[in-house]
Amino acid sequence: MTEPPPLDEHRAAELRHVLADRLERDGYLRSAAWRSAVGTVPRHEFVRAYFRRTRSPQATMWTPVVPGHDDAEAWLEEVYTDDTLVTQLDGHLHPTDLDGSVQGNPTSSSTLPSLVVRMLQDLGPQDGDRVLEVGTGTGYSTALMCERLGSEHVTSVEIDPAAAERARAAITAAGYEPTLVNGDGLLGHPEGAPYDGLIATCSVRTVPRAWLEQVRPGGTIITTVSGWLYGSGLVKLTVGEGGTAGGRFLPGTVSFMIARPHAAPAVSGVAGLLIQDADERPAQVGPEVLADWTTQFVAQLAVPGAQYIGMSTDGGPMLDHVVDLATRSFATLVPDGRGGCLVRQGGPLRLWDAAEEAISSWRKAGAPPQTEFGLTVTPDRQRVWLGSPEGPAWDLPA
Numbered sequence: 010m011t012e013p014p015p016l017d018e019h020r021a022a023e024l025r026h027v028l029a030d031r032l033e034r035d036g037y038l039r040s041a042a043w044r045s046a047v048g049t050v051p052r053h054e055f056v057r058a059y060f061r062r063t064r065s066p067q068a069t070m071w072t073p074v075v076p077g078h079d080d081a082e083a084w085l086e087e088v089y090t091d092d093t094l095v096t097q098l099d100g101h102l103h104p105t106d107l108d109g110s111v112q113g114n115p116t117s118s119s120t121l122p123s124l125v126v127r128m129l130q131d132l133g134p135q136d137g138d139r140v141l142e143v144g145t146g147t148g149y150s151t152a153l154m155c156e157r158l159g160s161e162h163v164t165s166v167e168i169d170p171a172a173a174e175r176a177r178a179a180i181t182a183a184g185y186e187p188t189l190v191n192g193d194g195l196l197g198h199p200e201g202a203p204y205d206g207l208i209a210t211c212s213v214r215t216v217p218r219a220w221l222e223q224v225r226p227g228g229t230i231i232t233t234v235s236g237w238l239y240g241s242g243l244v245k246l247t248v249g250e251g252g253t254a255g256g257r258f259l260p261g262t263v264s265f266m267i268a269r270p271h272a273a274p275a276v277s278g279v280a281g282l283l284i285q286d287a288d289e290r291p292a293q294v295g296p297e298v299l300a301d302w303t304t305q306f307v308a309q310l311a312v313p314g315a316q317y318i319g320m321s322t323d324g325g326p327m328l329d330h331v332v333d334l335a336t337r338s339f340a341t342l343v344p345d346g347r348g349g350c351l352v353r354q355g356g357p358l359r360l361w362d363a364a365e366e367a368i369s370s371w372r373k374a375g376a377p378p379q380t381e382f383g384l385t386v387t388p389d390r391q392r393v394w395l396g397s398p399e400g401p402a403w404d405l406p407a
């Protein structure tokens with residue numbers, strides 16, 4: 010492997026301060042202590058190599074950027090932009106494994122700094138607080154917390170062994186010593202509990218019971234709740250006694266890669282499912298609701314076990330399908346040729362009926378933004394509600 014060129018530390022510090030200035034000016038950095046952390050933590054230690062996204066007419070391609078192969082100044086400048094830098098594809102590919110561009114699905118990254126600092130400030134740990142992070146990734150956000158709170162107050166869990174190992178090396182090189190765990194963060198890290206706060210930089214379909222047990226009553230959980238229709242929302246929960254928690258969704262269109270144990274099942278054999286007997290009727294809403302931030306979230310709440318699949322059957326056109334593999338139910342949206350759409354539904358559940366009903370109650374409530382939704386967690390159920398806990402509500406998947 011080519012040795013990386015010597016790093017221009019002075020230039021790196023300059024770029025880091027430019028980034029901190031920008032995050033402050035744009036309102037993302039709201040406290041002197043977090044500003045100082047961004048100005049201090051060397052992001053370049055955590056993203057020595059990454060993938061640059063390029064779009065070709067056919068597909069999204071990922072081009073490896075590796076110092077030593079690439080222009081060192083361009084690399085350093087890119088490292089200190091407010092962008093997500095993808096560091097792993099398909100659960101195993103690292104940029105140093107490749108010479109040319111590839112297709113793939115991002116499975117680890119350094120999240121864009123503005124989002125990291127925004128979430129850390131939403132979490133709002135005070136001096137002396139102990140924080141659990143789920144999704145170490147490159148370790149950059151872990152290092153920011155170490156800089157702000159002290160390494161002895163930070164624990165971070167990463168499920169991917171190779172990412173965890175690289176993060177450990179980078180965090181150590183940057184001079185921090187948090188507790189780092191390679192394992193499933195949905196189980197938390199009971200040995201370090203109780204925590205004052207938990208921040209997840211991967212998303213979950215439901216709030217794991219272990220988090221409610223390991224964050225002390227009165228403590229805070231910041232996480233994105235997502236699902237298999239790709240809906241997502243950032244929620245801030247205050248933990249109560251006995252496995253309870255509650256709170257509201259926060260502003261912004263925030264999404265993260267889904268926690269690996271919560272990923273949608275593989276879609277083999279779907280073509281056979283889609284040709285089952287079906288009812289057909291005009292749809293009240295079409296596939297456009299699956300491309301809009303809030304209606305996508307609402308539709309997902311209504312069909313928590315369903316996943317989105319775009320595919321063609323029998324060489325026909327590409328169509329939008331919502332499929333619940335567990336019950337073998339499906340809804341297929343078919344353009345009616347007049348600008349509207351028909352829906353074909355089969356299996357025991359009428360998935361699109363449920364999605365339309367939820368979207369209709371959201372519209373009747375004035376089509377409010379996501380900040381009007383909240384989440385109440387009890388030991389038996391997790392309910393997302395609209396307006397107030399007494400308003401329309403939907404259970405997250407069991």
Ligand SMILES: C[S@@+](CC[C@H](N)C(=O)[O-])C[C@H]1O[C@@H](n2cnc3c(N)ncnc32)[C@H](O)[C@@H]1O
Nearest residue numbers: 117119144146147150167168194210211268269
């Ligand atoms: C967006 S990245 C994290 C970004 C990171 N905080 C940073 O600043 O570099 C999400 C990470 O969550 C990890 N992950 C996914 N499921 C997980 C789980 N169940 N437990 C712990 N980590 C998980 C992924 O492997 C990935 O590295």
